[in-house]
Structures are given as C-alpha cells and as structure tokens.
Amino acid sequence: MTTTLAQAPAPTVTSTHTLIPVVGLPTAVTTSGPAQSGGIGGTVIATLLSATILAALIAAAVNIVLARRKSREEERARLRDRFAQAYGAYAEYCEFAYAIRRRRHDDVSAERVRISEELRKVQADLSAHEAWVKLESETVGTAYSKLIQEMRKIAGGAMRQAWIDEPATRDADVNIPPKIVDLSALKPFETAYMDAVAAHLRALAPWWSK
Secondary structure, three states, X not given: OOOOOOOOOXXXXXXXXXXXXXXXXXXXXXXXXXXXXXXXHHHHHHXXXXXXXXXXXXXXXXXXXXXXXXXXXXHHHHHHHHHHHHHHHHHHHHHHHHHOOOOOOOOHHHHHHHHHHHHHHHHHHHHHHHHHHHHHOHHHHHHHHHHHHHHHHHHHHHHHXXXXXXXXXXXXXXXXXXXXXXXXXXXXXXXXXXHHHHHHHHHHOOHHHO
C-alpha cells in the first residue's frame, strides 16, 4: 500500500518593515564655464591696465628727466657763452696795446679820437661783464676781477707806453715783438679764470653726465 504524504502549504512571510521612499536632496548645479571665463578675463584686464599705467608713469618720468636735462644743458650753454664773452672783452682790451702802435701816423689827432672811443666801449663792456660774473658766481667773479685788475696794470701799462712811442710807419714795424709788448704775465690769471669757469659749469652738469 502506497502512502502519499501531503505537502504542507508554504508559510507566508509578511514583512513588518514599511518601505519609505528615498527622496534625493537638492544638488547645487555649478556652471563652471562662464564663471571661470569671467574671472580670467577680469585678471587679464587688470593686468593690462596695470601695465598701461606703469608704462605711462615710466614715459612721464622719462619725459621729465629729458626736459630737465635739456633745461640744464641749455642753461650751461648760456652761461658758457656769457663767460666766453667776458673773456672776449678782456682779450679785446689787451689788443689795444698793439692797435695803438699801429695807428695811422698821418692823422694822429683823428686816430687818437677813434681809438679812445673804441677803448671806451670796451671798458664799458668790461665793467658790465665783471658785474654779471660776480652775480653769477662769487668764485668765478673773484677770478675775473683779478684778471681785469692785472690786465689794467700790465696791458694798460703797455698801452700808455704805446701812446708815448711813435706809431708804426713801415710794414716791418707792424710786427710787434714780445720785447716791446709783453703780456705773458697775464697767463696765470687767464688760467685761473678758465679753471674757475670750468669748475662752475661742471657743478651745474647733471649727475649722469659727470
């Protein structure tokens, strides 16, 4: 006899847990492209502006330096010319020691008036130059005054003797040797004046040209 076993029904499993739907949290979406582009662009613009301003400042500084340099050079050139004119008046006065001896012998009175008038103008120029040089520089003014003082003594003495001596009547007499007119004693005073002028102009030179 065959015995048939009845299969028991499968137990039903009932879940005691309630499934709760998971709701995702909101996520911030960052758009990296435009923001990064704006930041880089701002940096570039700021850099360009800084470079432009720096270039403008450098250009302005260079222009100021060049303008001051030009002004200083022009001032030194002006003073150099004035000091040269002062020396020229001194040299012109010394030439009268020779001019008087070369005066025309056939019209002594007219020559005396002519030379005296020319000498008067030179002496007036000397006085004006001496006053200006003293105002410009005490050191140069002292050297120039000493030069003029010795000039009147040495060259003036030669001129006085030239008026006493007879004027030149031959071509050979126009060549006046040092034994007749000797102005070599003025050389140290000429050098002292030149050195004073050079030192004064050197002190006015801009530092980059020294």
